[in-house]
Amino acid sequence: xxxxxxxxxxxxxxxxxxxxxxxxxxxxxxxxxxxxxxxxxxxxxxxxxxxxxxxxxxxxxxxxxxxxxxxxxxxxxxxxxxxxxxxxxxxxxxxxxxxxxxxxxxxxxxxxxxxxxxxxxxxxxxxxxxxxxxxxxxxxxxxxxxxxxxxxxxxxxxxxxxxxxxxxxxxxxxxxxxxxxxxxxxxxxxxxxxxxxxxxxxxxxxxxxxxxxxxxxxxxxxxxxxxxxxxxxxxxxxxxxxxxxxxxxxxxxxxxxxxxxxxxxxxxxxxxxxxxxxxxxxxxxxxxxxxxxxxxxxxxxxxxxxxxxxxxxxx
Amino acid sequence: xxxxxxxxxxxxxxxxxxxxxxxxxxxxxxxxxxxxxxxxxxxxxxxxxxxxxxxxxxxxxxxxxxxxxxxxxxxxxxxxxxxxxxxxxxxxxxxxxxxxxxxxxxxxxxxxxxxxxxxxxxxxxxxxxxxxxxxxxxxxxxxxxxxxxxxxxxxxxxxxxxxxxxxxxxxxxxxxxxxxxxxxxxxxxxxxxxxxxxxxxxxxxxxxxxxxxxxxxxxxxxxxxxxxxxxxxxxxxxxxxxxxxxxxxxxxxxxxxxxxxxxxxxxxxxxxxxxxxxxxxxxxxxxxxxxxxxxxxxxxxxxxxxxxxxxxxxxxxxxxxxxxxxxxxxxxxxxxxxxxxxxxxxxxxxxxxxxxxxxxxxxxxxxxxxxxxxxxxxxxxxxxxx
Numbered sequence: 005x006x007x008x009x010x011x012x013x014x015x016x017x018x019x020x021x022x023x024x025x026x027x028x029x030x031x032x033x034x035x036x037x038x039x040x041x042x043x044x045x046x047x048x049x050x051x052x053x054x055x056x057x058x059x060x061x062x063x064x065x066x067x068x069x070x071x072x073x074x075x076x077x078x079x080x081x082x083x084x085x086x087x088x089x090x091x092x093x094x095x096x097x098x099x100x101x102x103x104x105x106x107x108x109x110x111x112x113x114x115x116x117x118x119x120x121x122x123x124x125x126x127x128x129x130x131x132x133x134x135x136x137x138x139x140x141x142x143x144x145x146x147x148x149x150x151x152x153x154x155x156x157x158x159x160x161x162x163x164x165x166x167x168x169x170x171x172x173x174x175x176x177x178x179x180x181x182x183x184x185x186x187x188x189x190x191x192x193x194x195x196x197x198x199x200x201x202x203x204x205x206x207x208x209x210x211x212x213x214x215x216x217x218x219x220x221x222x223x224x225x226x227x228x229x230x231x232x233x234x235x236x237x238x239x240x241x242x243x244x245x246x247x248x249x250x251x252x253x254x255x256x257x258x259x260x261x262x263x264x265x266x267x268x269x270x271x272x273x274x275x276x277x278x279x280x281x282x283x284x285x286x287x288x289x290x291x292x293x294x295x296x297x298x299x300x301x302x303x304x305x306x307x308x309x310x311x312x313x314x315x316x317x318x319x
Numbered sequence: 320x321x322x323x324x325x326x327x328x329x330x331x332x333x334x335x336x337x338x339x340x341x342x343x344x345x346x347x348x349x350x351x352x353x354x355x356x357x358x359x360x361x362x363x364x365x366x367x368x369x370x371x372x373x374x375x376x377x378x379x380x381x382x383x384x385x386x387x388x389x390x391x392x393x394x395x396x397x398x399x400x401x402x403x404x405x406x407x408x409x410x411x412x413x414x415x416x417x418x419x420x421x422x423x424x425x426x427x428x429x430x431x432x433x434x435x436x437x438x439x440x441x442x443x444x445x446x447x448x449x450x451x452x453x454x455x456x457x458x459x460x461x462x463x464x465x466x467x468x469x470x471x472x473x474x475x476x477x478x479x480x481x482x483x484x485x486x487x488x489x490x491x492x493x494x495x496x497x498x499x500x501x502x503x504x505x506x507x508x509x510x511x512x513x514x515x516x517x518x519x520x521x522x523x524x525x526x527x528x529x530x531x532x533x534x535x536x537x538x539x540x541x542x543x544x545x546x547x548x549x550x551x552x553x554x555x556x557x558x559x560x561x562x563x564x565x566x567x568x569x570x571x572x573x574x575x576x577x578x579x580x581x582x583x584x585x586x587x588x589x590x591x592x593x594x595x596x597x598x599x600x601x602x603x604x605x606x607x608x609x610x611x612x613x614x615x616x617x618x619x620x621x622x623x624x625x626x627x628x629x630x631x632x633x634x635x636x637x638x639x640x641x642x643x644x645x646x647x648x649x650x651x652x653x654x655x656x657x658x659x660x661x662x663x664x665x666x667x668x669x670x671x672x673x674x675x676x677x678x679x680x681x682x683x684x685x686x687x688x689x690x691x692x693x694x695x696x697x698x699x700x701x702x703x704x705x
């Protein structure tokens with residue numbers, strides 16, 4: 005069966021994340037969640053970090069979830085998932101679980117709960133080798149609290165805590181390379197994906213689930229409110245991230261890098277910047293040097309990635 | 320010659336033995352003095368196949384409690400241990416563990432909070448999480464630390480409680496001091512403890528639950544009140560379990576212990592290992608004809624206010640010893656007794672002692688009973704700079 009048919013079949017009936025939740029129109033997060041969960045053929049438990057997804061889907065006494073769902077706090081989703089995974093092993097050993105089939109432990113966290121406040125717990129979980137899939141829906145900022153800058157916010161973006169102004173071009177620092185940080189833990193599987201390239205995302209989930217150890221998926225996910233674009237163009241905006249090489253799609257299996265998507269035509273970084281209000285100030289003439297710097301970084305990172313994919317030294 | 324069945328061990332080792340006998344499913348841990356001997360001894364038991372737990376060597380105490388919540392709600396019997404800064408770091412998640420009704424058992428080796436950094440005993444770590452909604456039981460010695468740990472899983476997992484239970488033992492004074500301890504037989508502990516069956520395990524994918532949702536002003540208050548009621552019920556549950564445990568062990572426990580309170584005119588109220596020293600002094604003073612006694616609080620949370628008031632009703636002078644200060648306000652145990660005894664007619668006095676491991680000597684206790692002690696017992700110099 006084709007991947008699309010499988011996803012559609014799994015979406016039919018009782019979807020794992022049902023409708024009626026309060027996530028914004030055009031938000032990429034439910035798209036990521038449903039693509040990830042619909043790919044699984046075995047039962048899943050979802051562990052969620054504090055953030056938009058948690059707040060918008062579980063306002064007591066309602067819930068949008070039809071799979072077991074657990075939320076404790078912001079910074080500790082990976083640690084909570086470590087506990088669930090360890091419990092499963094212990095309970096299975098004393099035959100105290102009702103079902104035979106192994107349950108997959110899937111974590112959803114925003115970039116704040118991954119790159120910043122959740123980094124320590126994630127690092128510990130990756131190092132300990134728990135069998136779990138950590139999915140970061142990376143929308144490049146603290147969107148739930150009102151669009152503040154995070155360690156994932158790109159250079160030059162205007163946020164409420166890195167606003168552009170007479171004396172500022174927006175965020176003055178580079179974003180972290182979180183995927184490389186995950187790879188440095190020697191995990192069996194790590195990848196970058198995005199909400200718009202659903203086939204690629206789903207295939208990566210499948211490989212991550214089969215990895216036999218901790219797997220990390222860094223999924224660029226749009227936020228129409230925080231990025232400043234119309235809800236209807238979400239996927240076009242994400243396409244621009246991929247086609248400009250700002251967000252390359254690749255995977256790292258047991259330390260070996262592989263590109264999973266090569267744009268037919270590489271577009272200039274301005275195509276990505278132009279699509280969102282958070283970058284609008286950069287397109288004014290006085291910030292031409294900032295745009296040049298962004299393009300230079302993107303090109304250098306791409307060259308480094310290609311060298312990694314050829315098994316070479318990234319520097 | 321030592322009585323048969325008694326073994327010389329520290330409080331930390333005794334608790335590790337209790338953990339071996341309970342054989343919990345999951346034990347997430349992170350090292351900190353003076354708790355570390357507990358997890359080291361227990362890790363050795365697992366390494367030698369004498370316990371079968373999944374030890375999760377987490378990267379911080381915050382993650383220890385977070386993993387414990389995940390494991391407990393997944394359906395696993397879960398234990399952990401910490402002290403001082405470790406408890407402070409995990410405090411955020413301790414509150415959530417109680418709110419999510421995760422029946423985690425935690426050994427706490429009480430140690431002063433920084434700063435300055437210090438490794439010795441006081442109760443400031445316990446008091447930091449006073450209002451978190453967890454049960455806190457204080458042991459007087461290694462034997463009590465062992466017995467209360469054996470009792471703890473049943474109390475935590477009681478369907479009308481379902482809360483974390485902390486068994487607190489004074490750092491070094493109990494954790495590292497060797498005393499004769501009588502252990503129960505492994506089979507008896509296994510039978511007493513039984514298997515844990517979580518009411519709504521997250522791992523039950525056939526009956527999916529949403530655990531840890533977002534609650535707004537329309538529901539938060541009710542959920543918090545339910546949680547508080549569960550903690551309040553803990554007094555009754557502890558009393559019932561202690562009765563059952565006494566049949567098994569011959570050792571009686573309860574939320575509090577009255578020591579020579581009958582016809583006492585002056586009584587000290589205290590927590591933890593100091594109770595042992597106070598008992599000795601009470602015996603001496605009684606021999607000298609002084610009508611003194613001790614009320615030892617075992618269950619600081621839930622606090623047995625009514626029973627404490629009833630036991631102290633005829634005592635003219637009640638002296639509360641706090642091993643933690645509340646700068647700018649009433650010390651925690653003193654505040655409990657002031658609330659419990661309001662309108663009773665007893666005089667109430669309070670002292671703070673033993674911060675950062677400063678010893679409380681029998682002579683200090685004599686001065687306290689005589690009404691001659693300073694408010695800060697054992698403090699050098701003036702209470703405040705001139």
